[in-house]
Amino acid sequence: MENRPNICLTPGCPNGIGPEVLAKSLLALGQSLQAQFFFAGPPSLLTVAAQRAGCQFVEGHFLQGHHRSAKIITLFEDRELPPIPPLGAHNEDALIIQARAIQKAVSLGQDRAIQGLVTGPIRKAAMEYCDSRFAGHTEYLHAHLAVDENQPLMAFAGGPFVLGLATIHIPLGQVPSHLSREGLKQQVRRLRGLIGQLKNKQDIRLTVLGLNPHAGEDGLLGSEEETIIQPAIQALIEEGLAVNGPVSADGFFARFGKSGFEPQVDGVLAMYHDQGLAPYKILAGGHGVNITSGLSIARTSPDHGTADDIAGKQLADASAMQAAIETCLALVNV
Structure with missing residues (x-):
């Protein structure tokens, strides 16, 4: 004791x-x-x-x-x-x-x-x-x-996967300027490490959401996916991480509404607070837990x-x- x-x-x-x-x-x-x-x-x-x-x-x-x-x-x-x-x-x-x-x-x-x-x-x-x-x-x-000197990861457990937020408590209009390739890579690594602690597993599957509607639609609805998010994901894949994205947020969460079509993923990185938390709190069903990693x-x-x-x-x-x-x-x- x-x-x-x-x-x-x-x-x-x-x-x-x-x-x-x-x-x-x-x-x-x-x-x-x-x-x-x-x-x-x-x-x-x-x-x-x-x-x-x-x-x-x-x-x-x-x-x-x-x-x-x-x-x-x-x-x-x-x-x-x-x-x-x-x-x-x-x-x-x-x-x-x-x-x-x-x-x-x-x-x-x-x-x-x-x-x-x-x-x-x-x-x-x-x-x-x-x-x-x-x-x-x-x-x-x-x-x-x-x-360390890196930004903390605001993460959530209790739902069908562990959710991480690329940005935290900032106005929506400031989100694009707070995104960077290195920052996203660090947050994905933190998310992966946290999932390893919580689930005691190594084969961790991760998805990164896009920032813009339809994940930018090949640049028609925003450039951040092509200039920041996709290059960060590619670098993480080259490190050996199993990362998918950028994925359209609405399409990703909509799949949880149809039995048998739920995404098979251990962790998800959302670009901003409400993009991830609004649907996640519903999925967690009142059992959601906020975790500060770092x-x-x-x-x-x-x-x-x-x-x-x-x-x-x-x-x-x-x-x-x-x-x-x-x-x-x-x-x-x-």
């Missing part, structure tokens, strides 16, 4: 569903998890999480009937953070709680005190209290915990947002958070 990995858990927005799905997930997973969990928040927030989830938090464990979660150690005292705001109060206190949790996790990662991190969904405004240069978790964590620790999170409208109503589905915890442990134990 002394070799159990240390996993940090952040609550996300205290007014969203993050705390309650964390409680539900840990309760469902029980005490068999081979990890030590640290919660980057105060005990009072876990008590609130338990109330919203319909259970109790007693002496470091979530309890419900005969069910008992693994032990959770809190990293803040209640006096160190603002009071937990009531549901619906999207105030500065809520943003500070989110920011302090992320900062604590980064500090632990830099000190090599944790091997994994599972983050709850935040409000992007909280990043202003961490560092306004970064739009979200992925960019901020990479700035402080990167293993960090010194394993980092995962559920693929949904704060869902403020259902917080505290015991309607939140904890499937994605549970999958995020399990995926984090799988990556740590590779």
